[in-house]
Every structure is written in C-alpha cells, then in structure tokens.
Amino acid sequence: xxxxxxELLMAYVDGQLDKPQAAVVGRILRDDRDMAYRVxxxxxxxxxxxxxxxxxxxxGMSSASRAQRGSRxxxxxxxAGGRVLTIGTAGFLLLIGASAxxxxxxxxxxxAKPEAVMQLPASNWxxxxxxxxxxxxxxxVGVSAESQSNPDMVKFQLGQLFKSxxxxxxxxxxxxxxxxxxxxxxxxxxxxLIYLGKNEPLVxxxxxAGGLDMPMSPGRFGDVKTMSWSVKELRYVxxxxxxxxxxxxxxxxxxxxxxxx
Amino acid sequence: xxxxxxxxxxxxxxxxxxxxxxxxxxxALTGSESKAQALLKAARNHILSRVSKDRGxxxxxxxxxxQTYSIWVSRMKGAPSDRPEAADPRLFQxxxxxxxxxxxxxxxxxxxxxxxxxxxxxxxxxxxxxSYDEVAEIFGVPVATVxxxxxxxxxxxxQPDERAQLAPxxxxxxGRAA
Numbered sequence: 001x002x003x004x005x006x007e008l009l010m011a012y013v014d015g016q017l018d019k020p021q022a023a024v025v026g027r028i029l030r031d032d033r034d035m036a037y038r039v040x041x042x043x044x045x046x047x048x049x050x051x052x053x054x055x056x057x058x059x060g061m062s063s064a065s066r067a068q069r070g071s072r073x074x075x076x077x078x079x080a081g082g083r084v085l086t087i088g089t090a091g092f093l094l095l096i097g098a099s100a101x102x103x104x105x106x107x108x109x110x111x112a113k114p115e116a117v118m119q120l121p122a123s124n125w126x127x128x129x130x131x132x133x134x135x136x137x138x139x140x141v142g143v144s145a146e147s148q149s150n151p152d153m154v155k156f157q158l159g160q161l162f163k164s165x166x167x168x169x170x171x172x173x174x175x176x177x178x179x180x181x182x183x184x185x186x187x188x189x190x191x192x193l194i195y196l197g198k199n200e201p202l203v204x205x206x207x208x209a210g211g212l213d214m215p216m217s218p219g220r221f222g223d224v225k226t227m228s229w230s231v232k233e234l235r236y237v238x239x240x241x242x243x244x245x246x247x248x249x250x251x252x253x254x255x256x257x258x259x260x261x
Numbered sequence: 262x263x264x265x266x267x268x269x270x271x272x273x274x275x276x277x278x279x280x281x282x283x284x285x286x287x288x289a290l291t292g293s294e295s296k297a298q299a300l301l302k303a304a305r306n307h308i309l310s311r312v313s314k315d316r317g318x319x320x321x322x323x324x325x326x327x328q329t330y331s332i333w334v335s336r337m338k339g340a341p342s343d344r345p346e347a348a349d350p351r352l353f354q355x356x357x358x359x360x361x362x363x364x365x366x367x368x369x370x371x372x373x374x375x376x377x378x379x380x381x382x383x384x385x386x387x388x389x390x391x392s393y394d395e396v397a398e399i400f401g402v403p404v405a406t407v408x409x410x411x412x413x414x415x416x417x418x419x420q421p422d423e424r425a426q427l428a429p430x431x432x433x434x435x436g437r438a439a
Binding site for chain 2: 006007010011014016041042044045046048049051052053054055056057059060063064222
C-alpha cells in the first residue's frame with residue numbers, strides 16, 4: 001500500500017502539483033479511504049485559510065480604496081438594488097458593468113475608469129466571484145438585453161467562446177437553466193450560467209478561459225459557498241448559498257458535462 | 262526627461278495599488294498594527310529609491326514583498342527564527358466574519374500564536390494565492406522550507422480529528438504519528 005506524506009497531500013490540495021503528479025495522487029485517493037479522509041481534513045483547514053486570508057486582503061484593499069476615494073469630492077457608498085455596496089465590491093461590479101451585451105454589442109466592452117477599478121490579485125477569482133454572486137437572488141434575475149435565456153443560443157455562445165457546446169443539466173437536482181450572461185472580469189470574458197429551482201437557492205456556474213489544471217477546492221464569501229476548479233485551460237466556479245456537499249455534487253455534474261460536445 | 266517623469270508616475274501608480282497588499286503582508290509578519298505601519302513606511306521609501314535600479318523584470322508586487330521581508334529581517338537581532346511570537350488576533354479576524362458565532366475569532370487566536378514567518382507564508386499562499394515557488398523566492402528559502410512551514414501550520418490549525426476520537430488509531434496512523 002502506498003503512503004503519501006502530509007506535505008505531498010497538502011501540495012495536491014493547494015493545486016501546486018504538476019498535472020501528472022496530481023493525476024497519480026487523484027488515482028491513489030480514489031482507492032484509499034484513509035488517505036481521502038486525510039485530504040478532506042486538509043481541505044477543511046485550507047477552506048478556512050482561504051476564507052480568512054482572502055477576506056482580510058479584500059477588506060484591506062477596500063479600506064485603502066475608501067480612504068483614497070474619501071479624499072476626493074463626491075465619494076461615498078454606492079447603492080444598487082436597494083443594497084449598499086462597499087467600494088471594493090462596487091469597483092468589481094464596475095468591471096462587470098463594463099461587460100458587453102450578449103447579443104449584438106457582444107464584443108464592444110466599455111472600459112471602466114482606471115481609478116474606479118479595484119485591482120485585486122489575479123488569482124483571487126473564486127473569492128471575487130463569490131463576493132459578486134452574493135448580490136444575486138432569484139428575484140433579481142431577469143432576462144435583459146445583456147442576457148439570454150434560450151439554451152440553444154447560450155450553447156452557441158459557449159461554443160464560440162470556449163469550444164464547448166454543452167450546458168450542464170442540473171434537473172436531477174431540481175434546478176432549471178434560467179439564463180446565460182457574459183461578464184467581464186479583469187478584461188477576461190466570464191460566462192455566468194444561472195439555474196433556478198422551486199425551493200432551491202439560485203445557483204450559478206461561472207466559466208472563464210485560462211489557468212492551469214487545479215483540483216476542485218471549496219471556498220466561501222459570507223453565506224455563499226463555492227467550488228472552483230480548472231481543467232483543460234478553462235476555469236470554473238460554481239456558487240450558491242447551499243450545503244457544501246450539495247454544491248460539490250452539482251460541481252461534479254458540471255465537471256462531467258461541460259466539456260461534452 | 263519626459264520619459265523618466267512618466268516612468269516615475271507609473272511606478273507611483275502601480276505602487277499605490279500594491280501598498281494595501283503590502284500592508285496586509287506586513288501585518289501578518291509583524292503581528293502588530295503599529296509595527297506593520299512602521300515597516301510599511303520603511304519599505305515604501307526603500308522601494309521608491311531602489312525600484313528603477315534593482316527591480317529588473319520581477320513583477321512589482323513580488324519584488325515589493327521581497328524587499329519588505331528583507332527590511333523586516335534586517336531589523337531583527339540575528340536571523341529570524343521559526344519560534345511562535347504572539348500577535349494581535351484582531352489582525353487575523355476579517356470584519357465581515359464578526360458575527361459568525363465566534364468561529365473566526367477562535368481561528369484568529371490560533372493564527373496569532375504562529376511564528377511570524379508562518380503567518381506571512383499563509384498570507385502569501387492563501388491570501389495572495391502565490392505559488393510555493395514564488396513564496397520561496399520572497400523569503401529567500403528553498404521550496405521545501407515553505408512546504409514544511411505550511412504543513413506545520415495545517416497541523417496546528419486543524420480541527421480535532423473526530424474519527425481518531427471515535428476509534429483507536431490504525432497502525433498506519435500510529436506509524437505516521439511516530
């Protein structure tokens with residue numbers, strides 16, 4: 001029986017192994033429950049660390065941004081949809097707001113003013129997505145000129161963007177596809193796929209190009225839980241206010257179905 | 262001349278974006294708000310005076326972390342050890358987690374008990390999401406040292422093992438513990 005060190009398992013959990021090494025560890029984990037349990041404990045601590053240090057960094061940057069803007073006339077909190085947003089979040093939403101529409105204005109992005117944009121470390125994307133996702137509820141999701149509810153149109157756009165013409169099907173989990181919308185995150189196109197159920201919370205899958213292969217890892221922002229992973233040069237975050245096990249199950253469905261033609 | 266002015270202005274602008282990140286790094290390293298501010302001030306002066314000469318092609322943030330760490334080391338008496346050095350736990354509790362029933366406060370207490378290098382390593386890996394290689398470069402240590410630090414952090418921060426409390430340890434687990 002193969003025994004792997006905690007150091008190696010930690011590097012696996014942190015996504016620091018190269019692809020062949022990670023594949024070997026993944027295979028061993030499938031057959032060894034004891035080792036899988038050790039990995040799940042490492043993932044628990046990792047999730048706490050990501051949550052804590054991610055939030056500390058974001059809060060520090062938001063404070064700095066507020067202080068900077070506070071010294072300029074007209075500074076203050078921005079209200080959107082009845083909720084008061086922090087400057088950091090507003091900066092992020094500005095980026096999102098700079099996204100092009102889903103139809104004719106698809107590639108005509110409007111650049112946000114540099115001073116209004118919060119420059120977050122590029123690798124914080126699962127946390128940023130979770131923070132952004134926290135502003136969505138079932139009531140706020142409608143189909144607008146910038147979004148698309150026709151699954152075939154969305155599949156077509158996915159094919160154009162990511163060479164993947166499939167839409168994950170979560171109907172076995174009581175969720176139905178509601179709409180797709182193209183967003184912009186730090187200049188990269190991100191597809192947001194929203195699913196709604198009768199009683200289930202709003203679930204969104206975010207897909208973007210880029211990134212080395214990374215195993216699935218959990219995260220959270222407030223009540224929003226996330227699972228993020230990267231595979232075949234696409235990175236994914238699935239976000240919802242639901243139990244991590246349920247979210248992991250949806251992530252597994254998305255992982256198996258998304259790349260399918 | 263115009264080019265130099267423009268370059269300085271660009272560096273100032275880039276540095277403005279990096280400073281909040283350096284502040285969080287300095288807080289993790291020093292464990293004290295006031296010490297972090299003092300370190301940050303020294304680091305900013307140092308960076309501004311050296312950036313055009315010494316930075317080369319290193320990304321500004323990575324170079325700035327390295328310089329800040331070097332200044333912190335130079336202020337220590339002798340080489341910094343990996344000994345725990347209690348920090349202010351408030352620095353490790355996000356404000357947005359204040360109402361979570363005390364879980365984040367307990368975790369912050371645990372983080373505050375770690376050594377400065379371990380806290381800073383956690384910040385760079387889980388806050389900045391840098392690779393182990395990049396973190397090793399910042400601290401000027403082998404990657405193995407970074408991995409060992411992280412493994413020790415995980416050990417110190419892990420929740421109690423419920424399975425170990427319920428059943429006697431397996432021979433494999435006992436072997437590992439030994």
